[in-house]
Amino acid sequence: MNLKNDWWKILLGLFLTGVIVAAFLYAPRAKALGETTRILFFHVPCAWVATLAFLISATYSILYLRKNEVRYDAWAYSSAHIGLIFTILATVSGAIWAKEIWNAYWNWDPRQTSIFILLLIYAAYFALRSAVEDEQSRARLAAVYSIIAFVTVPFLMFIVPRIYESLHPDPLINAQGKIKMDVKMRQVFFASLFGFTVMFLWMLRLKVQILLMERKLESQIVTER
Amino acid sequence: MWNLVDKSIVVFRKDFQLEFRTRYALNAIAMFALTTLAVISFSIGPIQLDTNILAPLLWVILFFSAMSGLSHIFVREEEQQTADTLRLVLPPNAIWLGKWLFNVILLFGLEIIIVPVYFAMMNTQVENLSIFFPSLILGSLGLASVSTIIAAIISIASSRGALFAVLAFPIALPILFSAINSTRLSMEGAPFMDSWSDLQVLLSFTIIIITTSLLVFEFVWKR
Amino acid sequence: MVVEAKGLTKHFNRRTIFSDISFHLEDGESLVITGPNGSGKSTLVKIISGLLTPTSGTIEFYNDGKLLPAEVKYHQLGLVSPYLQLYKDLTAWENLTFFARTRDSKVDESRLKMLLKRVGLGGREHDELKTYSSGMIQRIKYVAALYHQPRILILDEPTANLDEKGAKIVYEIIKEQTSRHILIIATNEPDEVKFGMKHVELG
C-alpha cells in the first residue's frame, strides 16, 4: 500500500467500519422489528448497488454501440459482473432475513420477485457472452441484450407489485400505513449507502483495469507469435 | 417508410414460401404444443382446474411452443449460410420486420389450432370474449416481437436452443404477467374495464419492444 | 462511379487478418486481389461489399462525386462468391424473383430469361435448387448478380465449380464489365489475374 495514492482506500475502510459500528450501537431499533432492522443498513445498499450496476452497464452498452470502442464494452461487462455479485448478496441476505421474519426463505414478495428477475437478466447476459466466440460480435450482442433488458425493467417495476398483490392477497404486504425513518437511522442508512456506492465504483475501476490489461497482454502475446 | 414495408413484405413472402415447402417451424411448434397439451390433460385427468391455474397453463404452453419454433426464422438463415445473401440485398429493418410478420402469423396459426383444443381438453370456457381476444392477440404480438429480436441475437451463438429460452424469459415476463392476468379475468367473466390496465401494458410493451428492436437490430445483424 | 478504400484493417479477436489496405477504382477499371489460402481474400471481399465491418478504415462508393449512402449501396453492387448461398428449398426462378423484388417491386421477367439463357440454364428454372449441381448454382448466382446491371461487380473465385464452357461465359461477362464499369476479382488463377489492372496482394 502506498499512502500517497491509497489514502482514500484506508479512509473508506475506516468509514465503513464506522457505519457497521453505528448500525449496531448508534441507530435505534424500529419498534416493531427488533434487532433485525439493522440488516436494512447493509441489505438495501446491496440492492441499490445491484440496480446502479445494471444502469451503468446499460449506459455503457449504448455508448459501445455508438462508439464501437473496446473499453466501453469492458465497462459494461465489469459493471454487470459486480452487479451480479451484489445481487446475489442482496438476495441471500434478504432470504435469511425473510426466514427470520416471515418464517420462509422465499415467498414471492414483490421485492423478492424484482431482485429475482434482475438475477435472471444478469444470468442471461453472461450466458449470452459465453456463447459467442468472436469478440466484436460478443460485445455487440451483449450490449443489445443489455439495452432490451433495460427497457423491460421499468415495466416489471410497475407490474410486479400489482400482480402479486392481486394474485396473493397477502395482508402482510397489503396493510396501509408507513413508518417514517428515525433521524439517526436515516444518518446511518445514507452513510452506508454512500460507502457502498464508493466501494462499488472502486471495484468497477479495478475490474475494468484488469480486463484492459489482460487484453493488452494477450494481444502482445499474439503479435510476438 | 413505404419502401421499408414493401421490402419487409418481400422478406415475409420468401420466408412464407420456404416454410410452406419445408414446414419445419410449423411442425416443430404445433407438435410441441399438442404434446404438452396432451401430457397436461392426461396427468390431471377428470379434475376441474381453477382459473388461477388454467390461465397460466395456457400461456406456459404458448410461451414454450414459441420458444421451440420461433428462433428458426434466423437460425435457418445462419445454418444454410444465406444470412450473408440477405445482408447484401436488404436493409436490416426490412429484414427484422419481415421476420417479425412471419413469426406473428406463425404464432396466430398455432393458436387457431391449440386454443380451441385447450378449452375442449380442459373442459372449460371463456366467459368474456371481449377480454380474451384482445389479450390473446396482444400477448402473441408481444411474444412474437420478443422472440424475433432474441432469435436474431442467438442465431450466431453456440447452444442456441437453451440460450433462446434463457434470454427470452426475463424479457417476456411483462407479457406473461399481464396476459395471464387478463386471460384469467376473461375466464372468470369479469367486466372489460377490469382488464384495461393489463391490456394497456401488453400494448405499450409490444410497441416499445418493436421500437427498440428496430433501433438495435442493425447492430445485431452487422458482422 | 468511384470506389475508395482507405486503410482497411481487420482483426478477428486479437489476430490481424490484414492491415492498411487502400485502393481507388473508377469506371472502366478492375482490381484483382490475390493471396494464399487464409490470407483474407474473402474477408476483404466481404468488407468491400459491406457484409463485414472493418476493424478500422473506410470503404466508400461515390456516384458523380457524391457519397452513396449505405442503404442504396447494394443497388450498384453485384456479388458472386462461394459463401453467398441461395435458398436451396426454393426453385431457381423463386430465388431470382426474390432478389429482383428486393430492388424493385416489378420483376423484369424477360431480362431474367435472357440472363438464364446466357449462362446456359434456360428451361430448368422451375426446379428446386437442391436438385442442381454446384456448377449450375454458380451460374444462377451470376444471373442474380447481373440482373440489376451493377456498376460494381465483385467476383470471389469466379470460375469455382465451373467447367470450361462456364468459364468462357464468365470471361465474357468480365470483359463486358471492365469495358464500362468497375470489376473486383479475388482469385489465384493465373488466367484470371491478368484481368486486373490494379493489384492487391495479401499475406
Next chain:
Amino acid sequence: MRKLMTLAAIAADTTLTQMSQSMPEKKAGENIYIVLAVTVLIFGGVFFYLLYLDKKVNRLKKKVESREE
C-alpha cells in the same frame, strides 16, 4: 444527486414499511445473530472479492512490467 437520494429514501421507506407490516403477532426479529450473520456475509463477500481483484491487478501489473523490459 438529489433525485438519487430521494429515490434511495423511498426504497428504504418502503422496505421499512414492509418490514413493519409484515410483523406477525409473535415476537420475531429479536435474533441478533441473524443480523450478525448477514453483516458478515455481505462484508465477507465484498471483502474477498476486493482482495481477489487487488491480487489480480498486482499480478497483471508485474506481468506487463516484465514484458516491457
